[in-house]
Amino acid sequence: MQVYPNRFAQELQSGLKPCYLIFGDEPQQKFDMIQRIRDRAREAGFDERTVLVADKEFSWNQLLDATQAMSLFSDKKLIELELPTGKPGTEGSKVLQEVASGLSSDTLLLVHGPRIGKDVQKGKWFKVLDAIGVHSLCYPLEGKQLHSWIQEQLTHHQLRVSPAGIRLIAEFCEGNLLAAKQEIDKLSLLYPAASIDESQLEAAMVDQSRFNVFQLIDVMLNGEQQRCVKMLYRLESEGIEPNILIWALIREWQTLWTLKQQQQNGETVQWQRHGIWRNRQGFYQAALSRLTLENLSHIREQLQLADFQFKQQTIARPFIKLCHLCMLFLGVPLTHLPLLVGHDA
Template identity: 65%
Template sequence: MQIYPNRFEAELDKGLKPCYLLFGDEPQQKFSMIEAVREKARAQGFTERTVLVADSGFNWSQLIEATQSLSLFASQQIIELELPTGKPGTEGSQTLQSVAANLGNDILLLIHGPRIGKDVQKAKWFKVLDDTGIHSICYALEGNNLHTWIQQTMQKAGLNGDAACVRMIADMCEGNMLAAHQEIQKLSLVYAGQAITPEQVEAAIVDQSRFNVFQLVDVMLNGDRQRCIRMLYRLESEGIEPNILIWAFIREWQTLSQLHEVRSSGQPVQWMKFGIWKNRQGCYQSALNRLSAAHLVHIREALEQADFAFKQNTVERPYIKLAHLCMLFMGIELNGLTLMPDLH
């Protein structure tokens, strides 16, 4: 039976199932569900825990042995089996089908892994285990679903924040629910049981955001060339994936294009409509003052070419290309441009 992540704990409260199948590439939801199963199992006497990883050298007889033996100090056991590829293979499939019959009051099987497709969910081993238990697939949340999750996570942490606080956390941590959870936990250490303001959220997240993509974007929008290049070098040394920066640049181009359209129409800019807080409005004003419509068209074309090249893995020196893109946002012509040696 499938249960969505946001209803998983409520389902656990109804009682433990013999088997749980938890898959997906969104780590925060998956980890939360795994922890919830562990806690519920411990509370009900599953004091022995066996952890197995079914990698390429895994001997499936270990799983069979685990289901057939208990220590002298425990009468109930939780077995955690990680499938790194999401698929157990032929031998693993047969083994899982055979152990399904041994699951019950004394043995709880928790299987987890990365994102799986319909082919896996239709496999015989998956169906056999799902018939006796529960499966849940984790996907990164977006839009209203992400806002709802943030609000619920804040409430669990003892925080009371309005929609503006939720939106700020979502904007700063979009695509990274693990980071959002960490930010909320950090806020709860200081403001537990209190109503928090957007200014408090902003201050906490900014302190956490040093040398990350968001700070780079602000520096780029402000037009600080030398600092921008130094930060790019730092991000490269930390192993930040270039595609993350490309995503951020595309998002900023979209925002700047929308703001430029509003300003060109003679209407006042409603900053909050674009999710731009007061401390960042100056960055965008600086960028808009130096970038014309022609500049924005040029940036769009460069981003499209770069995005395609990165996806095709045809960029030999990604961070040099990223530096060029930053220069375009600063309104600097690339002809004859000499970059700082840090990036070479």
């Protein structure tokens, strides 16, 4: 059964299900739901908690052992299984189906991971677990949904803010729920259970937007030049490793190159085959409409050079080079502009 994140707390009040499936790439909603499950499980006597991560070193026998072993410390236990890729693989799928059929009333299973597509949701393991439990998918919030979420957080803290003030919070945090929650928590300490006007908000809030690499990629693909530069600046100030960004840019180039060749050959783009779901297809369509194969060939040369420089040399200001690369993806004509990125930059 699917339950939307904004209805999840209400769902838990009706009683615990044997299994919960929490997936998505919006960390604050995801963390909130997982924490609510932990709290509710503790209240219900699930005092033992086992955490498993299905990485390359993981043995699925660990999950079987965890569900079958008797606890020395508690009659009930919560088992948390993280799927880093969102998919358990063939062996994992079989084990999860076996676990679903044998879950006892003293074992609660929580499976979580990143964003998943319809292919995963149609998998047998997902269906059998969902049939005895609940699944919820967390997506970034925008517009009215974002404003509603901010309003819920303010109400929880007994804070009263006008619609204009809610828009101000959303603008400061640019859709980042973690940053928004931090600001609202801070406001609750400064103005406990009070009405807060826009001038007080502006005085109290600091622009502490937090951006991740994937958000940067989407903004870049969508052609938003000013926002892309701002996000790069933020990532630099947060100490993000430049090689992570180079890896992300190379990966996006490979995807764009494949999609562009398919377009040139008159083929129908199979978006899901490339792991591109409907909410991100517009970003790629925007990039493909402004970038030619010649543009992409030039970007490839620049990425190869940058990758070598970052791995073999010490670059004084790597984010200048990263900005240059992003500008090429944005279609800005920089071919003939010199760029110094070495020790004397």
